[in-house]
């Protein structure tokens with residue numbers, strides 16, 4: 096199948112991707128879509144930094160600045176970081192547990208299309224009316240009062256995209272619980288699978304509050320409800336709570352998979368078993384649990400009172416403990432290992448001090464009394480960029496280099512990879528380190544300019560130059576991708592030579608059914624164990640037999656399209672003299688429900704790959 | 720075991736809802752989905768409690784002025800009974816008595832419709848007798864959102880169960896559709912449990928002020 100794809104025309108390939116339910120192809124889709132949104136978000140960041148290059152700059156207007164700022168944050172979190180993390184989860188996790196596919200291939204595809212249509216909807220705001228402009232947090236006190244449709248794009252777009260994420264979370268949970276290969280006990284699961292597991296649970300419990308918050312905002316803005324309108328008895332603090340009950344777990348939803356990717360990298364390139372595996376698992380679960388107890392540290396200055404603030408301050412600082420455990424485990428993994436400084440490893444090594452600094456400022460912010468000083472200054476901006484860029488984005492770069500051969504069958508160029516790393520690493524610290532001091536000197540965040548003579552000039556110039564270095568790093572990566580794809584030199588199963596987990600036992604990319612015979616897992620780092628005993632591959636756990644596969648389907652696309660259409664109806668129906676809004680809303684919803692109905696009544700048993708065909712494949716493999 | 724296989728009473732397994740891997744996945748996935756739904760409703764309850772009786776003018780109706788126990792008590796009994804009839808349906812599914820299962824599910828749907836009818840009547844009553852609407856106050860918004868979300872779940876459940884009844888009417892039970900029936904009944908129970916909380920938190924606690 097994968098070889099067929101190259102011979103087929105563009106149309107057939109496109110149709111294949113529109114209807115695919117294969118987790119490996121869905122991973123490609125997430126990577127491409129997430130990558131594009133990452134570029135858009137990055138461009139917005141550059142505009143922000145150009146505007147702040149000098150005092151009283153008028154590169155963009157104050158209004159446009161607010162839109163850029165809001166869309167940068169929203170895009171990066173929801174449309175870039177999340178889907179890119181999902182890309183690696185889809186590409187790698189099923190292989191790591193020795194599964195042929197995810198539990199719900201159809202829902203997997205639905206999750207992707209919902210995310211994509213949600214993201215498109217949000218970004219169409221640039222061309223229609225106005226973009227959201229109340230910050231990625233969109234506090235109701237501000238957002239309810241905004242004229243135009245910007246905030247509506249935010250509420251509806253995130254609703255659709257969020258639904259997709261929730262579906263993805265359930266899918267991964269069931270996959271990990273039900274579809275592990277024989278011998279793959281929970282305590283033998285690779286760290287990346289563990290973090291996927293915990294993160295999926297976080298998604299399941301953290302996204303519904305966001306769903307509700309967005310519904311309330313939608314109802315208030317488009318259907319005349321009064322949840323946040325104090326004059327009608329409403330209360331804007333409700334939004335803040337929902338947003339952060341979602342929002343704090345969300346930052347852990349992003350960082351835990353990053354921890355997972357780095358855990359794999361440290362073990363692979365130190366050629367050593369991950370130090371303290373069980374304490375790593377424990378720390379991951381504990382972080383996931385504590386992540387739900389700390390949301391009000393974002394609301395210290397809201398006025399919840401000293402008792403609430405103290406409780407949340409203590410809970411917040413407690414999270415530093417399991418995080419510290421992890422840092423030490425990574426250090427001890429490297430200790431005494433035979434380290435190879437490949438591109439992924441460079442990112443991993445650089446991640447430790449970078450992320451650590453973000454953690455330290457986090458604990459500073461977590462002390463409620465201090466936070467009154469830091470809140471809404473550049474100090475907070477520095478903090479969360481150190482954890483999100485120094486943690487999550489570094490992991491995405493590292494993961495892209497590490498898993499590129501597994502996803503596309505060819506290696507990214509190592510020299511270019513290292514150039515990307517140096518440019519981005521230096522740029523990152525240049526941009527954000529100085530922002531700690533800008534914050535301490537009193538520069539407020541989210542303001543479109545500043546006055547001369549306050550001592551902010553030089554620092555802002557440094558910060559902006561750093562941003563351009565990061566952009567240069569990303570451009571080198573893009574060049575790397577193009578060169579690599581054009582050359583297209585195929586690699587074998589284990590291109591890094593030191594793969595430890597099951598995905599490296601398969602060809603790159605794996606066949607569409609992943610495992611011809613499910614592998615027998617005999618311990619942590621299953622593939623490594625076999626290699627140490629001189630074996631070429633995994634011992635099969637079952638005789639060769641027919642393989643059951645799911646059918647492709649176009650319905651996920653249609654279900655998502657319906658909601659996309661409905662969102663336009665909901666948004667515009669309240670406009671002066673609008674007559675088509677409600678009909679379009681109803682049509683879109685019926686379109687979605689109708690598509691679900693078709694899915695429900697049409698039996699879909701999938702198909703079987705007969706045993707004989709699999710033997711064929713094997714022979715071909717031997718000849719080649 | 721093949722999903723399309725023709726089954727008989729003898730070959731019908733004790734747990735027909737989780738024989739295949741797909742069925743097991745569906746079973747677990749649906750429970751997890753209900754976990755997410757629980758958080759969703761918990762959030763709506765929290766909103767309701769925060770905004771209960773929060774009205775802009777003192778002459779507007781509050782919870783204690785609006786609710787009347789007889790009507791909601793009847794609704795509660797109807798929905799609880801529908802949960803019971805869906806249990807009967809699942810009992811017959813396990814015994815491979817397709818006809819009886821379909822009949823009990825049919826009764827479940829009828830009860831569900833009755834519940835929805837009363838709910839519409841109830842909302843209509845509040846709107847026309849008291850001017851208590853979705854847009855009249857934060858209290859109104861929170862009330863209709865919480866109870867309305869539940870109502871929308873009931874409506875969706877009715878569509879779903881009806882689809883199953885009609886779709887399978889000609890072909891009887893097999894291991895492909897048994898899990899579908901099963902999760903639909905799980906969903907129905909969940910809706911019922913949520914209603915018990917609504918009855919307590921919104922109506923009973925509303926009566927006492």
Ligand code: HEM
Nearest residue numbers: 346350392393415454457458460461470471475479482483
């Ligand atoms: C030791 C761990 C951490 C602690 C103690 C901590 C603490 C805090 C506190 C107290 C704030 C609120 C600051 C304010 O607004 O005044 C904050 C903001 C933030 N943190 Fe952290 N944090 C930690 C780790 C992380 C991680 C791992 C991430 C993401 C991967 C993260 C992402 C954010 C973001 C995005 C914000 C800003 C949200 C906004 O207002 O726009 N934090 N952190």
Ligand SMILES: [Cu+2]
Nearest residue numbers: 343390392393
């Ligand atoms: Cu937080």
